[in-house]
Amino acid sequence: MTIAERLQAVKDTLPDNVELVAVSKYHPVEELMEAYDSGQRLMGENIVQELRTKQPLMPQDVKWHFIGHLQTNKVKYIAPYVTLIHSVDSYHLLEEINRQAQRCGRVIDCLLQLHVAQEETKYGFSPRECLDMLRSQPWSTLSGVRLCGVMCMASNVDDTEHVRSDFRNANDVFNEIKEDFFNNSPHFCIRSWGMSHDYRIAIDEGSNMVRVGTAIFGERNYGL
Numbered sequence: 001m002t003i004a005e006r007l008q009a010v011k012d013t014l015p016d017n018v019e020l021v022a023v024s025k026y027h028p029v030e031e032l033m034e035a036y037d038s039g040q041r042l043m044g045e046n047i048v049q050e051l052r053t054k055q056p057l058m059p060q061d062v063k064w065h066f067i068g069h070l071q072t073n074k075v076k077y078i079a080p081y082v083t084l085i086h087s088v089d090s091y092h093l094l095e096e097i098n099r100q101a102q103r104c105g106r107v108i109d110c111l112l113q114l115h116v117a118q119e120e121t122k123y124g125f126s127p128r129e130c131l132d133m134l135r136s137q138p139w140s141t142l143s144g145v146r147l148c149g150v151m152c153m154a155s156n157v158d159d160t161e162h163v164r165s166d167f168r169n170a171n172d173v174f175n176e177i178k179e180d181f182f183n184n185s186p187h188f189c190i191r192s193w194g195m196s197h198d199y200r201i202a203i204d205e206g207s208n209m210v211r212v213g214t215a216i217f218g219e220r221n222y223g224l
Ligand SMILES: *Cc1c(COP(=O)(O)O)cnc(C)c1O
Pocket: 023, 025, 046, 067, 068, 153, 194, 195, 196, 197, 211, 212, 213, 214, 215
């Protein structure tokens, strides 16, 4: 199947309320252009240097989502154009995004990354840390950023019930945050969970933004 066909096959399975981020990391711009020419505009990258290389080569109406771990010293490179940062995992990082956004005269939309998976290595706030941060830090004074929802990755396990319970956990935390801090903020509405192998479960469990790479572009060539 071509990229256009695989993209269409994924889109055919998505309910109308679910946005698709085509995760293009490790794929060359020619392949991104195939998705672009089929109408795809949301693209997700997880390495700053790779995004910096590709962004000038792609049409300017691509909406770039940053989905990987973001080091504070690299925020400045993507601040001028990034549309949504999915991976805010500390208040310190949010402050730096705010600072760089203000330098560019922008307001950058951000998601709080939750750690709900069992793996030790994944980044993100634990549910408790996330709520504590929102209670204790003056995030609402940061006029260069807008918190729009939460993102998570499920445990990398075959047990679908385990994956389901991770997403359910994230959805519960989303609801708690929404109720406690964003009840009057319609823009706080994004639930970013689900990848190629688990996005159907994710949608069952409340996702309205899926990040799909392999199912669209095929296997990644890490030797690139
Ligand atoms: C790579 C990546 C994805 C997409 O993974 P696939 O399995 O290729 O669909 C989604 N989210 C994040 C954070 C990623 O790094």
